[in-house]
Amino acid sequence: MTSADDCWTDHRLIRSIMSIRLMRKRRMQKRQSRPKLNIDLLGDTTYQQQLQDALSAALPKQYPEDTEKHWGTLSTAIMNSCKNILGQKKRRHQDWYDENDTEIQQLIDIKRQTFITWQNNIHCKVKRAAHAKAKAAVQTQVRKLKNQWWTKKALEIQQLADSGDTRVFFDATRAVYGPSYRRLTPLRSKDGFLLLKDKDAIANRWKEHYKDLLNRDTIPEMEALDQLPQQPIVESMGEPPSLGEVLDAINLLRTARPVPGG
Structure with missing residues (x-):
C-alpha cells in the first residue's frame, strides 16, 4: 500500500444548513421618574374649591373593614381627584425643542407625508427623492434651530453675568439645566x-x-522632642506694638494695591 493510497489524508468537508439569528442590541431605556402633581395650583382658592368638590364626590360613604382595602380605596380616590384637578407638574427647565415645537412638528408632518406617498408607490424614484429631500430638510433645520436657541440663551446668561446680578444669573442657569439634587x-x-x-x-x-x-489622647515621645532643633526665644516679639508701628501698618494697608477678585 503506497502513501497515495492512505485514507483520511485529504481534508474532510462537512456540509450543513444552519439558521443564525443575531439579536438586536438593546437600547438603554431612560429611567422613568415618578410624575409629580402640580401642587402650586393649590395657592389659588378656585382650585382649592374644585379639589374639595372632587374629593367629596369621589370618596365613598362606607369603607371596607380590611385595612389594606380601606387604604387602597382612599388613596385611589385622592390620587385620581388630584390628577383630574391639578394635573401633573411640567418640566421646570427650558428646552430648545419645546420652544420650537410648532415649526419642528410642521417639518415632521411634511416628511411623514412624503414617506406615505413614497410607500404607496415604492418603485417611483421621484417620490423617493422627495422623501429624502424632506428628511434632509428636517435634520438641517432642527440642527439650525438648536444652535440658534443655545446661542441666544448663552448670550442672555453672559449678559446677566456681566451685569453682576448673580441671583438672576443663577435663576437663568437653573432654568436651563434644572435644579441640582444632592x-x-x-x-x-x-x-x-x-x-x-x-x-x-x-x-x-x-x-x-x-x-x-x-x-485622641496621645503621649509624645520625649526622645523625639529632644531631637528637634531649638531656636533661641525672641522676647521682643511678645511685647505689644508701639504706636508708630501701628501707624506704619495702617499706611501700608492704604497704599497697597487691591488684589484681583478680592
Whole structure:
C-alpha cells in the first residue's frame, strides 16, 4: 500500500444548513421618574374649591373593614381627584425643542407625508427623492434651530453675568439645566454592622467620627522632642506694638494695591 493510497489524508468537508439569528442590541431605556402633581395650583382658592368638590364626590360613604382595602380605596380616590384637578407638574427647565415645537412638528408632518406617498408607490424614484429631500430638510433645520436657541440663551446668561446680578444669573442657569439634587450617601455605624440612611443619623455619625479623630489622647515621645532643633526665644516679639508701628501698618494697608477678585 503506497502513501497515495492512505485514507483520511485529504481534508474532510462537512456540509450543513444552519439558521443564525443575531439579536438586536438593546437600547438603554431612560429611567422613568415618578410624575409629580402640580401642587402650586393649590395657592389659588378656585382650585382649592374644585379639589374639595372632587374629593367629596369621589370618596365613598362606607369603607371596607380590611385595612389594606380601606387604604387602597382612599388613596385611589385622592390620587385620581388630584390628577383630574391639578394635573401633573411640567418640566421646570427650558428646552430648545419645546420652544420650537410648532415649526419642528410642521417639518415632521411634511416628511411623514412624503414617506406615505413614497410607500404607496415604492418603485417611483421621484417620490423617493422627495422623501429624502424632506428628511434632509428636517435634520438641517432642527440642527439650525438648536444652535440658534443655545446661542441666544448663552448670550442672555453672559449678559446677566456681566451685569453682576448673580441671583438672576443663577435663576437663568437653573432654568436651563434644572435644579441640582444632592443625595445622601449612607454611612456605616461605628461597629460597622448598621447602615445609616437617615439624615440625622448620618450627621451624628460624622460628628462622632471627627470627635474621635480630633480628640485622641496621645503621649509624645520625649526622645523625639529632644531631637528637634531649638531656636533661641525672641522676647521682643511678645511685647505689644508701639504706636508708630501701628501707624506704619495702617499706611501700608492704604497704599497697597487691591488684589484681583478680592
